[in-house]
Amino acid sequence: MRREWDKHHLLNVFCQVIEKGSFSKAARHLDLPNSSVSKAVSQLESHLGKTLLLRTTRALSTTDEGKLVYKRAQALLEGFRSLEEELEELSSAPKGKLRVTFPNTLGRMLFSQICNDFLKSYPDFELELIFTASHLDLIEENIDIAFRTWHTLPDSPFYCVSLLKVKLLFVASPEYLIRCGTPNSLDCLAQHNVLLTRHSVLENSWVQDNGPQYTFTGNLIANNRFHIREAVLAGIGIGMLPSYFCQKDIASGGFVELLPELPREQKTLGALYRVKRESSKKLDTFLRFVEQRLARLELPD
Structure with missing residues (x-):
């Protein structure tokens, strides 16, 4: 034979x-x-x-x-x-190439430094980072990992892991609050200059449990949260920004969180990937590094 x-x-x-x-x-x-x-x-x-x-x-x-x-x-x-x-x-040290995609703002604000630190720790890796507002097809675009946010777990054929809970916060600069006053309710907030984003209609309104929906208006609309953040710091108005985007400014005193007692809907930051983590040492190594770094974040409650 x-x-x-x-x-x-x-x-x-x-x-x-x-x-x-x-x-x-x-x-x-x-x-x-x-x-x-x-x-x-x-x-x-x-x-x-x-x-x-x-x-x-x-x-x-x-x-x-x-x-x-x-x-x-x-x-x-x-x-x-x-x-x-x-x-x-x-049987060898983890290495290889990974194609990773992030939403624009999320990637720049949260992941750019993490990826830089990862390459310092693992210089034999090669990362191709794709920052985009689109949801790329993991198979057609040969994406190894896609970081995304969702309200409910997406219906997907891929593996996924939840990494972080993210909330939208109302924030303003001390300068704005001195000039325009500090809102102490949603009714009062709706009378202020609330700076808006084009990401989602839901992010420009607020629905209380079994209560009315508040729709906010302001003199600035942008499709980039970086510009909204700069405008809030400049004292132009009140911003609705994700918690990961606000933590450093709140800690430094550049932002004041408004109405922190309000219950607010949370999004989940997670990752989608095509193969099991245990079958790819390079994938698992990168995800473990990201998980460890995100676990150290001190986000506002």
Whole structure:
């Protein structure tokens, strides 16, 4: 009985003959004698009981059976190569390339420094960071990890992990509050200059449990929270910003949180990825680093 490893060799030689277009070119690529390549193809045909290649002195063509064997052999050989890579990855220090996508503001505000620190700790990694307002298709765009926020867990075929709870906070500068007064209720807040974003209608309004909905208005609308933050710091109006975006300004005294007693809906910051963490050391290493860094954040309650 022929050993399975021999079958792997025969399939590899057969694929090289087709891809190179001749026995001689395949032999040079594999660093084998022409006779060994010819013998390997004959042995494969004998084992399968089918003619796979039609040979003439001028041309080489593939039979229907040969086309089927080539297609299946490509998948088998690629699977074996992937297995070798996974085994090598498990036995070595984590390294490799990851394509990671973030929402624009979230990525710049929360993840840019985390990724820089990760590369300092793991210099053998390569990160390709994609900041975008769009939800990229993980398969079509070959994305390894997509960081996103959601109110409810998205219906997705991918693996996911929840990382952080995020709330929207009402914030203003001390300058604005001295000039315009401090609102002590939603009714009062609705009379103030509330700076708006175009991300979501829900982020420009407030619904109390079993109560009225408050819709806010202001003299500034922007699709970028960085500009809203700068405008709040400048004393132009009141902002509704995510907790991760406000923590440093609240701690430094640049922002004052308003109506902190209000219950507010939370979003979840999480990650989507295509393969199990335990099957990819590089993926797990990066996610563990992110989890540890996010766990150290001191966000407003």
